[in-house]
Amino acid sequence: MLLELNEVSKSFGGVAALTGVSFGVKQGEVFGVIGPNGAGKTTLFNLITGVFPVSSGEIVFDGMSVVGIKPHRTVEMGIARTFQNIRLFGNMTALETVLTGMHCRTGSGFLSSFLRTKRQRIEEERCRGIAYEFLKLVDLEEDAEEVATSLPYGKQRRLEIARALATHPQLILLDEPAAGMNDSETEVLRQLIGKIRDLGITVVVIEHAMELMMNICDRLVVLNFGKKIAEGTPQEIQNNEAVIEAYLGKEEV
Amino acid sequence: MDLLNPYYLQIVMFFIINAIMGISIYFTLASGQLSLGAAGFMSVGAYVGAMLSLKADLPIIVGIIIGGLVASLVAVIIGLPTTRLRGLYLAIATLGFGEVVRVIFLNLDVTNGALGLSGIPSIPQELTNYAYEFDIDGLMGLDAVTWGNLMAIIILLVVLALIIAFCVRINNSRVGRAFAAIKADDHAAELMGINVVYYKMMAFIIGAFIAGIGGGLYAHITNFINPTDFSYHKVVQILLFPVFGGSNVVWGSVLGSFILTLLPEVLRFLSDYRDIIYGALLVILMAVRPDGILTESMVDKISRKLGFKKAPYIPESQVLTERFEAYKRKQEEKQG
Numbered sequence: 001m002l003l004e005l006n007e008v009s010k011s012f013g014g015v016a017a018l019t020g021v022s023f024g025v026k027q028g029e030v031f032g033v034i035g036p037n038g039a040g041k042t043t044l045f046n047l048i049t050g051v052f053p054v055s056s057g058e059i060v061f062d063g064m065s066v067v068g069i070k071p072h073r074t075v076e077m078g079i080a081r082t083f084q085n086i087r088l089f090g091n092m093t094a095l096e097t098v099l100t101g102m103h104c105r106t107g108s109g110f111l112s113s114f115l116r117t118k119r120q121r122i123e124e125e126r127c128r129g130i131a132y133e134f135l136k137l138v139d140l141e142e143d144a145e146e147v148a149t150s151l152p153y154g155k156q157r158r159l160e161i162a163r164a165l166a167t168h169p170q171l172i173l174l175d176e177p178a179a180g181m182n183d184s185e186t187e188v189l190r191q192l193i194g195k196i197r198d199l200g201i202t203v204v205v206i207e208h209a210m211e212l213m214m215n216i217c218d219r220l221v222v223l224n225f226g227k228k229i230a231e232g233t234p235q236e237i238q239n240n241e242a243v244i245e246a247y248l249g250k251e252e253v
Numbered sequence: 254m255d256l257l258n259p260y261y262l263q264i265v266m267f268f269i270i271n272a273i274m275g276i277s278i279y280f281t282l283a284s285g286q287l288s289l290g291a292a293g294f295m296s297v298g299a300y301v302g303a304m305l306s307l308k309a310d311l312p313i314i315v316g317i318i319i320g321g322l323v324a325s326l327v328a329v330i331i332g333l334p335t336t337r338l339r340g341l342y343l344a345i346a347t348l349g350f351g352e353v354v355r356v357i358f359l360n361l362d363v364t365n366g367a368l369g370l371s372g373i374p375s376i377p378q379e380l381t382n383y384a385y386e387f388d389i390d391g392l393m394g395l396d397a398v399t400w401g402n403l404m405a406i407i408i409l410l411v412v413l414a415l416i417i418a419f420c421v422r423i424n425n426s427r428v429g430r431a432f433a434a435i436k437a438d439d440h441a442a443e444l445m446g447i448n449v450v451y452y453k454m455m456a457f458i459i460g461a462f463i464a465g466i467g468g469g470l471y472a473h474i475t476n477f478i479n480p481t482d483f484s485y486h487k488v489v490q491i492l493l494f495p496v497f498g499g500s501n502v503v504w505g506s507v508l509g510s511f512i513l514t515l516l517p518e519v520l521r522f523l524s525d526y527r528d529i530i531y532g533a534l535l536v537i538l539m540a541v542r543p544d545g546i547l548t549e550s551m552v553d554k555i556s557r558k559l560g561f562k563k564a565p566y567i568p569e570s571q572v573l574t575e576r577f578e579a580y581k582r583k584q585e586e587k588q589g
Contacts (some may be wrong), residue, residue, distance in 0.1 A: 049444055075446030083441065090437035091501075091549055092430070095565065100430045104446030110455065113426035114419050124426070129570030137573060145564065167446050199573065200580040 001060075002027045002202050003048070003171060008057035010043055010226075017043045018226045020057070025171070030193060030203045032213045034237075035223035036246060041206045042084055044223070045173050049081055050074045062170060076104045080169035082160045084176050084206075088148040094159055095144040098131040101166030131166060138162040138192060154185040161192065165201070172196060174205040178212055190216055214238065222246065257395065262402040263474075266377075268514040269409040270471050275494030275506030276416055277464035282500055283424075284456035285436035286336065287344045291464045291491045293351030294324040296483035298465030299472040300364055303373045306473070308363075313374055317469030324465025325458045327354075332457040336450070351488060359480040369479025376473045377405040409470065413507075416463055420503040432456060497538060499547030508547055 001024040010018040018040040025031045033041050046052050048059055050071045059066045066074055080101075089097055106127060112120040135141045138158040143151055148159055157177060164172055174193075178186045186209060193216050196203055207213050213220065214234040222230040222237060224246040230237055237243055274291055281288040302320030305311045311319075335346045358364045381401025389400055423429045431452050434442035443449045472478045490513075498509025516534070520527045538546070556562040 051440075051444070071443045072446050072448050075444065081444060083444075087438050087441035089434045089441070092433060092437070095567075096430055096433075099427075100434050100442075100447075101445050103427060103431055103434075106427055108427045110423065110428055110459070113428050114422050116422060120426070125566065125568055126570070127427075128565055129568040130572050132567045133570050133573045144567075163445060198580055199576050200583070 001025065002062060003204070004058075004060045005044075005048075006058040006060070008044075008047060008059060009055045010040075010047055010052060011055050016226055018047070018223075021221075021223070021226075021228050022057075023221045023228065023231055025202060025204055026218075027170075027202055028197065028200065029218040030197055030205065030216050032217035032220035033204060033206045033223065034208070034210070034213060034220055035229075038225075039223040040226040041223055042175055043226075045081055045175055045204075045206070048074070048173065049079055072104065075167050075169075078168070078170035079173065080164035080167045080171070081173035082157075082164050082175055082177060084179065086153075086156050086160055088156055088160060088163075090149060092148050093145050094135060094140055094148050094151065094162075095128065095131055097148045097159055098134050098162050098166045099127055101134075101163040102127050102131065102168075105168050134162040134166050137165070137195060139188070154181055154188075157181065157185075157189070158192065161196075165196065165199075169201060171202045171204065174203065174207075176206055176208065178207055178209045186212055257399050257403070259398065259402060262377075262399070262406060264514065264518055265406055266402075266409055266474050268511055269406070269413050270467055270474065271491070271494060271510035271514050272413055272507045273416060273467040273470070274464060274491045275498070275510045276420060276503055277460045277467060278492055279495045279500060279503055279506045280420060280463060281456050281460035282495060283420075283429075283436060284432045284453050285439060286453055286456060287340065288347045288457060288460060289344050289488045289492065290328075290331065290347035290350050290461065292483040292485070292487040293347070293354040294328065294461040294464035295468035295471065295487070295491075296351075296354055296358060296478075296480070297324040297327055298468030299478050299483070300358055300370070300468075301465075302469030303370045303472040303478060304363065306374050307370060307372065313376060313379065313473050317466060317473065320469035320472075321462045321465035324468070325462040328458045328461030329454075332454050332461075336453045336457050348485065348488065351483070352485065355480045355483055358483075364480075367480065369477060369482075370472075371477045373472050373476040373478065375476040376408065376470075377401045378476070380404040380408075405474070409474075412466065412470065416466075417503055417507070424503070428452070493535070495545070497535065497545055499545030499551075501544065501549045502547050502552045504552055505545050505547040509545065 003025040006022050008018060008021045009016065033044060035041055047054050048066065050066060050069050054067055061077060061079060064077065066077065089100060092100065106123055108120040108123055132141060132144060135144055138161055140155060140159055140162065143155060148156065151159065161174065161177065178189055181189060190212055193203055217234055219233055220237050221228055222243050229242045229246060230240045274295060278291050298320035301323045302316040305316035305319055306313050331350050335343055338346055359367055364370065378401065381397050384397035384400040389397065431447045434445065434447055435449055435452055439449050493513055494509035495506045497513055498507065499505025516531060517527060520530055523530055553562065
């Protein structure tokens with residue numbers, strides 16, 4: 001297992017956002033997290049990336065506990081993420097945005113940047129090459145010099161994925177990547193997720209677009225009111241009664 | 254020559270020092286922190302530098318550098334708790350720090366309290382002495398005092414150029430991108446692997462160092478300092494430079510301090526109405542250009558036109574292609 005959650009609970013004040021959630025994500029799979037609004041999906045991502053500490057339970061990534069580790073350290077460990085609401089960096093161009101993602105894999109500091117040492121220049125150049133490759137991967141190489149926030153919505157979403165990939169993760173967490181996308185954009189996204197898997201990166205994705213999820217995910221968990229109600233392959237989930245009940249309600253007898 | 258009279262030359266010197274002070278605010282602002290401690294750090298640099306050259310008889314340049322270092326040391330202590338604050342809270346805390354420093358200097362015996370320090374060795378004066386020594390008095394029709402002032406200006410310009418070069422180069426690097434990311438969205442920056450606390454702290458410390466250097470230069474230009482030089486009023490004045498000139502680019506502070514240092518002198522003929530016009534100009538500019546005169550895209554365009562900035566060179570890279578292939582091989586091995 002690359003990522004393992006063990007009886008993870010989180011409460012904010014008296015409100016339990018997650019209660020006793022356990023599941024494991026295998027290396028190389030595309031893993032889905034679904035559930036109605038407010039089920040605790042984004043909270044789950046925030047716990048994995050160290051934004052909030054867990055109230056109880058354990059999260060193990062690649063054999064190491066991520067509990068109590070600061071967010072930027074979890075990125076260094078190999079966990080990258082995107083955001084439910086796009087959070088790109090103001091005035092940066094697309095290329096700079098991706099370069100920013102490579103921050104934790106590079107080392108130039110204040111002095112070498114000021115002196116433009118040979119090592120710094122070589123590193124910058126190499127990074128630009130790799131960043132451009134990531135832009136090509138998400139089909140944005142034409143927009144390398146465009147200001148990120150001026151790009152159309154669908155492109156901004158893909159740029160966010162490129163920025164996350166640039167941190168060279170083992171695991172990428174996608175928070176509603178298809179939100180607000182039309183059918184053709186969603187199709188591009190589906191192919192992109194396939195490409196990410198082919199890079200050997202494990203994907204965990206939160207999404208409401210069921211067709212997409214059933215299509216791309218190897219396995220899924222379903223959350224409702226902060227509890228895991230089901231886990232399994234798309235087939236198993238689709239036929240699971242607890243899931244149907246959570247989404248459609250119980251039939252009156 | 255009329256243009257080179259000591260009064261004009263002194264205004265040029267104050268413009269350069271103001272530009273340095275403006276940049277010290279800009280640098281901290283570039284990481285999204287509004288610190289109003291500039292006058293406090295400036296006074297630390299000024300007092301430490303002045304006392305070292307006045308009482309310990311150290312060379313002026315050594316005093317100024319140590320003054321800058323002490324200011325950044327103070328920034329470490331102040332920054333540990335305050336860089337965790339955001340927005341207005343940081344502004345208020347650092348403003349308070351400036352006042353505390355002022356009151357300390359006001360009450361210490363070594364700093365001569367409210368009377369301040371006088372007779373600080375002055376850079377133009379020292380250089381004038383050199384001018385006499387090397388017998389360039391009267392060279393090109395300029396007397397030794399003018400030569401001394403001109404050389405002082407050149408030294409100040411070199412310091413300013415170094416600081417600008419530092420900012421520009423940092424800006425176009427990994428560190429500058431980290432700053433920009435933090436300024437735009439510090440939460441997202443943290444989740445892209447940027448150590449936000451570290452970079453905020455470094456911006457704070459380097460900003461303090463620049464302010465300390467500015468203070469040291471100030472003390473050795475005016476040869477007299479007292480605590481009221483570094484009051485709350487001073488911070489507001491310094492803050493106006495980046496805000497007026499454009500707070501998103503280093504050149505904004507330079508332009509802002511140029512205009513705002515000259516303006517009161519140019520408007521001198523208005524006598525009593527001077528401050529009214531000065532204030533009105535500020536209000537108009539903020540209404541018309543809330544981001545200041547210079548913006549990032551403007552500077553970008555200008556430097557592209559002048560040929561300083563080219564489209565970034567992007568080398569061929571095969572890192573991802575190789576990774577795809579490696580994965581494919583691995584999958585085939587698994588199946589085979």
